[in-house]
Amino acid sequence: MDRIVAMRAFAAVAERGSFVAAARALGMSRAMASRHVQDLEAHLGARLLDRTTRRVAPTEAGRVYHERCAAILAELAEADSAVGVLQARPSGRLRVSAPVSFGSLHVAAAVAEYMAAHPQVSIELALNDRVVDLVEEGHDLAIRIGRLAPSSLIARRLAPCRLVACAAPSYLRRAGAPRTPADLAGHECLGYTYAPARDAWRFVGPGGDDATVHVRGRLHANNGDALRVAALHGAGIVVLPSFIVGADLAAGRLRRVLPRHEAPPIAIHAVRPQGRHLSAKVRSFIDFLVPRFGENPEWDAGLAAARAPRIARA
DSSP, X not given: OOHHHHHHHHHHHHHHTOHHHHXXXXXXXXXXXXXXXXXXXXXXXXXXXXEOSSOEEEOHHHHHHHHHHHHHHHXXXXXXXXXXXXXXXXXXXXXXXXXXXXXXXXXXXXXXHHHHHOTTEEEEEEEOXXXXXXXXXXXXXXXXXXXXXXXSOEEEEEEEEOEEEEEOHHHHHHHOOOSSGGGGGGSBEEEETTSTTTTEEEEEOTTSOEEEEEOBOSOEESOHHHHHHHHHTTOOEEEEEHHHHHHHHHHTSSEEOOTTSBOOOEEEEEEEOOOSSOOHHHHHHHHHHHHHHOSSOGGGTTTTTOOOOOOOOO
């Protein structure tokens, strides 16, 4: 027995005084409405309705039960209505996970703009470079950078992520600029701890030729911002996403090396758990991020202008 359906059938009969009228209102047969009420009475062990040839009326127990049923069914209707509103209009708390560097440099500003446009949404932004379990840790969505591993998550591409080899002018004056990827083997290279192969840098040349170079270096870090600061201080050559070093390249604080050889690009995605219903807050936030970042994001504005430095070895 479906208790809720049975309660609805009983309440409809008690309010209309007729199985026929109740069945018509509920969109079921009279026999089915009668069966639901009988099942409910059997479950409760009490007669809820007095039935005569002329009328149907609640018993004393039926009147008490109907009062409680009406309150419960009203609460259910209100709950359904509340969910419907949430589905139609972005509201409530949105929990977002993002990598530390990209989150602080770009997602935080996007969050502020989104909240200004959607005052009914509050956002909890969690910055972490590890891959979080969205369901277990209660996140609505995550921003992920790189090649996505096979999973049940639903992904939507937000922007490309271009990786750039660069160094400070001070380092290039001291050590000279590499002319080919193979030259990197003789340079101090700054490594990212979480890279799949942190000491093997891969480049694709203008003709599509693929080169993998085994590099060395005394500094490795698990955060791109830390590697950027080290590079700015002349510690060596680094390969970092343009969303971290784009402004430095445009301003000349860092200079691109090997501009005709590029690291294979990766992408930035929004990922969310599979679900039958996609809430308005999640859908609208992802829809907001796609055009805001896009295929030509603002952090790549100075990338084309960055040329290989022509700095002679000191």
